[in-house]
Amino acid sequence: MDDPRLRPVRETLDALLAERMRPHEAAQRLRAQEELLAALPPRFGEVLHGLLDRLESSALFDGESCSFSQRDLHEHLSGWLTQAERRLASGA
Numbered sequence: 001m002d003d004p005r006l007r008p009v010r011e012t013l014d015a016l017l018a019e020r021m022r023p024h025e026a027a028q029r030l031r032a033q034e035e036l037l038a039a040l041p042p043r044f045g046e047v048l049h050g051l052l053d054r055l056e057s058s059a060l061f062d063g064e065s066c067s068f069s070q071r072d073l074h075e076h077l078s079g080w081l082t083q084a085e086r087r088l089a090s091g092a
Contacts, residue, residue: 003085003088003089005033005035005036005039005088006036006081006084006085006088008029008033008036009030009033009036009081009084010081012026012029012030013026013074013077013078013081016074016077017074022059023055023056023058023059023070024056024059026055027052027055027056030048030052030077031048031049031052036084039088040084040087040088041087044080044083044084044087047080048077048080051073051076051077051080054073055070055073055077058070058073
């Protein structure tokens with residue numbers, strides 16, 4: 001199932017991973033996905049905002065020198081997207 005509410009998240013993460021978008025811009029776009037977040041349990045929003053806070057913090061430092069690995073954060077964001085997709089598909 002390709003829920004249209006997930007498309008902007010997927011596109012933003014793809015652009016972030018391809019370095020076509022800076023972390024702050026990606027975080028801003030992802031935080032703006034109010035319709036998607038309203039369709040998910042509140043915990044999804046809490047987790048996403050925590051990941052985005054770390055993503056923005058990691059961008060202040062060079063590469064992996066921060067305590068938050070950008071690569072790990074990208075993986076966690078992708079995992080969040082997968083879980084959100086599953087939740088929406090299950091209708092729960």
